[in-house]
Amino acid sequence: MKQYFKTHEWIEESSNGAYFIGISEYAARRLGDVVFIEQMEDQSTFIAGDTLMILESVKAVGDVYAPFACEVVSVNEKIVKMPEELTGEDWLLEIKPLDSVTELDSMHDTAYEAYLKKEA
Amino acid sequence: MQYPILHELNLKLGANLVDFHGWQMPVFYSSILNEYNAVRERAAIFDVSHMGRFLFTGEAALAVLNYLTTNNLSKLKDGKALYTCLLNENGGIIDDLIIYKFSPEKFLVINNAGNHQPVFDWFSEKLSELKKDTSLNVDAAEVFYEDVTAKLAQIAVQGPLAKALVNKYLGLNEDIPYFSFKSIELKSLENELLRASNEDLIISATGYTGEAGYELYASPELLRIIVSDLLKHGEIVLAGLGARDVLRLEAGYCLHGNDISLDTTPYEASLDWVVKLDKEFIGKSKATARTKFLRGLMFPVGEKVLPRVGTKIYALGDKEVGYITSGTFSFILNRGIALAYLCDLDLIQSIMSTDTSKDGTLLDAQDLKTVSIKVRRDVFSASIVEPWFYRNIKGKEFNS
Numbered sequence: 329m330k331q332y333f334k335t336h337e338w339i340e341e342s343s344n345g346a347y348f349i350g351i352s353e354y355a356a357r358r359l360g361d362v363v364f365i366e367q368m369e370d371q372s373t374f375i376a377g378d379t380l381m382i383l384e385s386v387k388a389v390g391d392v393y394a395p396f397a398c399e400v401v402s403v404n405e406k407i408v409k410m411p412e413e414l415t416g417e418d419w420l421l422e423i424k425p426l427d428s429v430t431e432l433d434s435m436h437d438t439a440y441e442a443y444l445k446k447e448a
Numbered sequence: 449m450q451y452p453i454l455h456e457l458n459l460k461l462g463a464n465l466v467d468f469h470g471w472q473m474p475v476f477y478s479s480i481l482n483e484y485n486a487v488r489e490r491a492a493i494f495d496v497s498h499m500g501r502f503l504f505t506g507e508a509a510l511a512v513l514n515y516l517t518t519n520n521l522s523k524l525k526d527g528k529a530l531y532t533c534l535l536n537e538n539g540g541i542i543d544d545l546i547i548y549k550f551s552p553e554k555f556l557v558i559n560n561a562g563n564h565q566p567v568f569d570w571f572s573e574k575l576s577e578l579k580k581d582t583s584l585n586v587d588a589a590e591v592f593y594e595d596v597t598a599k600l601a602q603i604a605v606q607g608p609l610a611k612a613l614v615n616k617y618l619g620l621n622e623d624i625p626y627f628s629f630k631s632i633e634l635k636s637l638e639n640e641l642l643r644a645s646n647e648d649l650i651i652s653a654t655g656y657t658g659e660a661g662y663e664l665y666a667s668p669e670l671l672r673i674i675v676s677d678l679l680k681h682g683e684i685v686l687a688g689l690g691a692r693d694v695l696r697l698e699a700g701y702c703l704h705g706n707d708i709s710l711d712t713t714p715y716e717a718s719l720d721w722v723v724k725l726d727k728e729f730i731g732k733s734k735a736t737a738r739t740k741f742l743r744g745l746m747f748p749v750g751e752k753v754l755p756r757v758g759t760k761i762y763a764l765g766d767k768e769v770g771y772i773t774s775g776t777f778s779f780i781l782n783r784g785i786a787l788a789y790l791c792d793l794d795l796i797q798s799i800m801s802t803d804t805s806k807d808g809t810l811l812d813a814q815d816l817k818t819v820s821i822k823v824r825r826d827v828f829s830a831s832i833v834e835p836w837f838y839r840n841i842k843g844k845e846f847n848s
Binding site: 363365366384412 | 464475476479480481690693694752754776777779824
């Protein structure tokens with residue numbers, strides 16, 4: 329069950345308390361063809377709001393923001409190698425929270441759809 | 449808001465639309481990369497009906513247009529087109545134009561959508577002045593000028609298969625050479641629907657993608673029929689402004705508003721080749737002035753850098769020497785590319801000069817041939833090159 333954020337990321341529980349994080353279909357489409365993906369190689373732990381990954385497309389730059397303090401467990405290497413294939417269904421990173429995750433400002437998919445309509 | 453001729457189709461196809469200088473234009477239909485690949489590998493259609501189209505006719509048409517623009521229209525043959533600049537008295541570029549010469553008494557001038565009104569107003573103002581000023585050796589009473597943008601629409605079909613597909617569709621037997629154009633009487637064609645139209649279709653071997661292809665000019669209705677027919681071929685797709693911008697930048701074609709503007713002279717923009725100093729034209733005395741110089745930047749192959757407009761460029765470490773006016777990641781070259789102005793005259797001088805020291809080696813050549821940009825926390829180096837990167841009009845050409 330995906331949880332969406334106003335900054336257009338989604339998270340979904342993976343295993344062992346970790347979460348997959350990706351960007352919504354709306355964000356992927358708005359970004360257009362991602363030309364390359366930049367990972368934050370100097371950083372191993374992140375606080376809420378930190379940039380986890382940068383997606384560069386011809387049109388724009390999209391930051392994937394950490395929804396909570398976390399560390400990166402794994403990266404979707406397949407997408408990093410073929411960033412133009414990125415869709416809203418693909419996970420980008422698997423992140424593990426550093427503290428217990430409470431009160432996330434996130435939405436279910438229908439609430440996110442409504443949020444998009446309102447923003448338009 | 450103005451709508452290009454394929455607007456209905458754009459809506460039907462769910463194209464990603466954007467307000468481009470007051471026109472509702474498609475950025476992409478499926479994706480920028482798909483459409484880019486279509487142009488590189490097969491053929492794609494661009495609706496460029498948003499561009500301005502002006503008809504100049506009359507005995508003085510040649511003299512007047514030659515006085516208003518930098519390139520030489522008298523030497524141009526009938527049935528050929530050229531690229532030129534429209535300058536103000538300060539040598540600043542009001543717009544870049546393609547001019548088609550039907551005869552010395554008939555010209556079609558194509559300008560950028562974003563400058564439609566300024567160019568229309570400039571033409572009106574200058575024609576009015578020329579009619580009154582007898583000291584100039586131009587009899588402007590004998591020239592008529594009409595904005596035909598609405599009634600004469602324009603599409604581009606570009607890519608290695610473009611000309612063959614269009615030739616076959618129209619039943620054309622002869623190839624139209626690069627920068628030549630023909631006016632085709634449709635009533636002599638095999639296609640019955642086209643025959644019934646009674647119109648003439650202008651086909652020119654021109655374009656803004658750096659691939660071979662045609663631009664077609666006719667009424668909106670006729671072009672819509674042609675587009676609809678061409679799209680029935682599996683190989684041709686519609687392409688939007690996103691793909692168009694990557695392609696034109698790879699080819700090194702300037703974009704007014706980015707690489708050229710009222711604040712740039714043709715010589716600054718490396719467009720000295722369209723300035724013919726053996727004739728009189730508005731802005732001539734200032735056209736050769738240069739306080740900055742447009743160059744190409746090539747970033748290392750495979751490096752994850754996508755240079756963006758406005759980014760500052762540095763030489764020899766931390767000396768700010770200019771700025772980027774257009775940038776992208778070139779899909780075909782697999783590297784970041786950009787057009788940028790170098791504003792440091794000493795640096796320009798050393799790049800321009802081919803002086804060697806007494807023993808024949810270039811002085812400090814390596815240091816002065818690269819600049820760097822900062823992107824977030826990283827620094828990327830680029831080679832300074834002539835302002836173009838890749839073209840495939842008469843075979844593949846790379847700026848090495």
